Amino acid sequence: MNRTMLLALALIATAPAFAQQQAARPAGAQGGPDATFAAWDKDGNGTLSKDEFRAGWMATRDDLALRRLHTEFARHDADKSGKLEAAEYANLALVQRAGKSAPMMTAFDKNKDGGLQFAEYIDFIKVAGAQQQPPRAAAPKAK
Template sequence: MIRRLAAAVLVLCLAQSATAQQAKPAAPDPAATAFKAWDRNADGQLSLVEFRAGWQQAQTASKIQATLRRQFATLDANHDNAIDAAEYGNLLLIKQAGKAAPPLARFDGDGDGKLDFTEYAKLVETLAPHEAGKGAKK
């Protein structure tokens, strides 16, 4: 009787564990993702050339991220870690677009009426001019 009860509990625990694992997809491994992106010839190894190219891309992305963070902090006049409607109107990209400027709501993914840093970065990526052939932000 105890063995059956223990077996039933074990089966129930295994079923719950399997259900929980199916419900939560595994988080992507950033190192594996970077390795795959840098491994241009997909041979499962990084040559020095592939590593250098990937490293340079990472350094460029880091510099862009730092610049965007500084811009965001400057634009966030009330220091609430968000760009609200009044601050949105002061964005150079929005001023340059004039009447064709998209509304703040287009980039407000969570619908809170303001842009957090991630939403701001998407706005810049969408609206900023790109260098021909490079795809980098100016």
């Protein structure tokens, strides 16, 4: 598959993230595919190398994942306090699946304010999500 086709697929796949970005931009601000291409074209030569494409794709993917996590965080913040308190923490799917083996919220409450801000929530997701991943099967040994 050539680079032009890959770029087109990347832009199509990331369209929802760019739509959100566009909605948040002030009137008259530039954006869209040309701005994305320019941002990914780190050396400014008008073409995307494989490394530039990979870095742009990964950054876009990570940004989209972070946005989704923030949406989920906001959904669980029932009282809209900007943090998840103990009862809200207990309602998280990762906590409910883990049951009694779920990590205590206090382990992630770095500022000790009785709740998890978004950055603390991300730390929790990294740890609890990794704990609930099934172990990977060992690759068969070559003879």
